[in-house]
Amino acid sequence: MNNGNDLWYFENVDLFGVMCPHKLGAAAGKDHEMMKFDKDEFIYFPNDTSDQIYLVAEGRVRIGNYSEDGKENLKVILGKGELFGELALSGEGKRNDFAQAMDKETIVCQMTIDHMEELMREDQTLSIKLLKLVGFRLKKMERKINSLVFKDARTRIVEFLKELGEEKGTKVGYEIMVKNHLTHKDIAALTGTSRQTVTTVLNELKDQNLINFDRRRILFRDLEALA
Numbered sequence: 001m002n003n004g005n006d007l008w009y010f011e012n013v014d015l016f017g018v019m020c021p022h023k024l025g026a027a028a029g030k031d032h033e034m035m036k037f038d039k040d041e042f043i044y045f046p047n048d049t050s051d052q053i054y055l056v057a058e059g060r061v062r063i064g065n066y067s068e069d070g071k072e073n074l075k076v077i078l079g080k081g082e083l084f085g086e087l088a089l090s091g092e093g094k095r096n097d098f099a100q101a102m103d104k105e106t107i108v109c110q111m112t113i114d115h116m117e118e119l120m121r122e123d124q125t126l127s128i129k130l131l132k133l134v135g136f137r138l139k140k141m142e143r144k145i146n147s148l149v150f151k152d153a154r155t156r157i158v159e160f161l162k163e164l165g166e167e168k169g170t171k172v173g174y175e176i177m178v179k180n181h182l183t184h185k186d187i188a189a190l191t192g193t194s195r196q197t198v199t200t201v202l203n204e205l206k207d208q209n210l211i212n213f214d215r216r217r218i219l220f221r222d223l224e225a226l227a
Contacts, residue, residue: 035108037101043108044099050092053085053116059106060181065097074189075141079181086134088113153193157201158226160191165220176220180213
């Protein structure tokens with residue numbers, strides 16, 4: 001659910017129309033191929049050269065990293081139209097994260113830094129949005145780290161759901177609807193909790209008539225009351 005201050009959100013921007021070479025005419029799209037990945041296939045790994053930026057064309061992509069003891073830390077799950085690998089614009093020489101396809105025939109549009117910088121020079125509004133996106137994601141990751149350190153599991157799950165509604169929700173009457181592409185396991189990984197705890201909290205919120213959910217969507221009865 002976007003508000004007037006959320007300049008970094010891209011839901012209302014035709015990313016493919018302004019970024020993808022295939023949408024910019026024959027010359028721009030020449031020799032450019034969409035990249036297809038099977039489920040669980042990696043798009044890039046930590047320490048890979050950071051010289052490309054990507055758009056999700058179809059499917060979902062998970063972004064994360066590994067701790068020193070090899071434990072996987074899931075940062076975010078991205079869907080169609082969303083951007084990743086954007087830290088290449090900030091001078092990141094090597095990837096700190098991995099990017100992994102989550103669905104069969106996940107398709108991504110790959111762009112060079114030069115191509116992206118050219119688009120940013122030609123479109124100041126796009127440039128501002130991209131810079132705000134980078135800053136927003138860094139702040140969001142900082143909040144997540146603080147949450148893992150200082151907040152209990154239930155609070156982390158509830159705050160994640162509220163943030164999901166605010167960022168991805170569509171107003172339906174007096175309620176907020178989010179198309180659900182996350183499993184309980186996904187939410188657990190994103191909040192540093194267990195799948196059982198996620199299920200328990202979701203059912204508690206449903207019993208309190210604060211949310212309703214199925215495999216296709218999450219419906220927030222009163223987003224402000226979610227606490």
